Amino acid sequence: MAAAKKDFYEVLGVSEKATPEEIKKTYRKLAKQYHPDANPDNPQASERFKEIGEAYSVLSDADKRKQYDQMRRLGAFGGLGRSGPTYRPGGTAGTGTGPGDPGFSFDDLQGGFGNISDLFSSLFDLGKRTGPRARKRGPQKGQNVEYMVEVPFLSAALGGKVSVELAITEDCATCGGTGAKPGTPVRVCAECGGTGHVSFGQGGFAVKRPCPACFGKGRIPEVPCPSCEGRGTVHQRRKIQINVPAGTETGSKVRLSGQGERGKEGGPAGDLVITFKVQPHRFFRREGLDVYVTIPINIVQATLGSKIKVATIHGSKVVLKIPRGTQTGTRFRIRGQGVEKGDRAGDQYVDVKVEVPAKLSEEEQRALEEFAQLSGLKH
Numbered sequence: 001m002a003a004a005k006k007d008f009y010e011v012l013g014v015s016e017k018a019t020p021e022e023i024k025k026t027y028r029k030l031a032k033q034y035h036p037d038a039n040p041d042n043p044q045a046s047e048r049f050k051e052i053g054e055a056y057s058v059l060s061d062a063d064k065r066k067q068y069d070q071m072r073r074l075g076a077f078g079g080l081g082r083s084g085p086t087y088r089p090g091g092t093a094g095t096g097t098g099p100g101d102p103g104f105s106f107d108d109l110q111g112g113f114g115n116i117s118d119l120f121s122s123l124f125d126l127g128k129r130t131g132p133r134a135r136k137r138g139p140q141k142g143q144n145v146e147y148m149v150e151v152p153f154l155s156a157a158l159g160g161k162v163s164v165e166l167a168i169t170e171d172c173a174t175c176g177g178t179g180a181k182p183g184t185p186v187r188v189c190a191e192c193g194g195t196g197h198v199s200f201g202q203g204g205f206a207v208k209r210p211c212p213a214c215f216g217k218g219r220i221p222e223v224p225c226p227s228c229e230g231r232g233t234v235h236q237r238r239k240i241q242i243n244v245p246a247g248t249e250t251g252s253k254v255r256l257s258g259q260g261e262r263g264k265e266g267g268p269a270g271d272l273v274i275t276f277k278v279q280p281h282r283f284f285r286r287e288g289l290d291v292y293v294t295i296p297i298n299i300v301q302a303t304l305g306s307k308i309k310v311a312t313i314h315g316s317k318v319v320l321k322i323p324r325g326t327q328t329g330t331r332f333r334i335r336g337q338g339v340e341k342g343d344r345a346g347d348q349y350v351d352v353k354v355e356v357p358a359k360l361s362e363e364e365q366r367a368l369e370e371f372a373q374l375s376g377l378k379h
Contacts, residue, residue: 008068253274
């Protein structure tokens with residue numbers, strides 16, 4: 001058996017102490033960068049995409065990651081671990097910090113984590129596997145797709161609809177998803193024997209990957225479809241209308257069933273998960289269900305009192321009484337004019353800002369000086 005030379009942590013470029021969130025974030029970034037759809041003319045990107053998927057499938061699963069780390073420390077991956085024996089043909093281990101006596105076999109490694117052969121079996125394909133543990137082919141649900149959508153402030157507060165343009169992958173209308181030119185046959189893929197996957201590695205264990213010849217379908221068209229070049233799918237952009245519930249806040253999500261990636265082998269499509277980001281408004285601001293605004297008033301209104309009209313998010317205007325002697329920063333409350341969500345409704349708060357005129361006419365200057373004398377104010 002020859003040891004595998006690939007370290008899944010190096011493939012993703014993360015530390016062996018990386019958290020699940022860090023691994024997931026890194027995987028999404030790399031998968032987007034190397035996705036075959038984004039690199040149609042780069043076979044190396046496709047290969048890199050498959051490696052990333054293999055690494056993530058192990059490191060994202062807590063149990064598999066634990067088993068992988070145990071084997072990695074034992075040197076079962078060509079000495080990738082920092083210590084431990086190096087496996088040699090015939091089942092012997094070389095010198096190291098672990099069991100290094102001649103004749104030592106991984107099958108002898110028992111302990112808190114069980115037989116090492118079982119660990120290999122749980123992570124990799126030990127030869128051609130048959131029976132109930134073999135991978136089942138058939139319809140598979142497509143992957144979910146996540147999008148961030150910006151929503152206008154008032155649409156988020158009151159509810160409404162937004163139009164979103166999505167990049168989707170659909171069955172080719174010309175060939176019906178077979179990848180073959182209409183009227184031509186489809187043959188079993190010679191590379192994978194129709195399984196849709198191939199195993200890479202040497203000796204007793206290998207890692208499964210989608211077959212690069214048939215793109216995991218197990219079938220290859222004799223004459224490729226001219227519309228999709230034999231892939232069976234085409235990339236489209238589609239506009240959909242999304243309902244925005246009243247009271248939507250940044251981070252709120254909605255799930256649209258069946259609007260995600262196309263399913264495999266006739267399986268149902270995945271879901272579309274929309275995350276909303278509320279755009280700021282030039283006048284209103286929100287905190288939960290309450291709405292806040294700032295209204296400027298002049299020195300006369302603040303001193304003598306006044307009545308002003310205040311706009312609300314509902315499109316109406318409310319008359320607000322400003323008492324005599326109102327100071328800048330005074331806050332007034334208008335009940336029930338905030339965001340409505342279900343049977344609850346917030347309030348609208350009005351902060352007043354007293355503005356002092358930057359310039360005065362001669363007549364205004366004299367009047368203000370007379371007011372200062374009568375009031376005993378110094379200037």
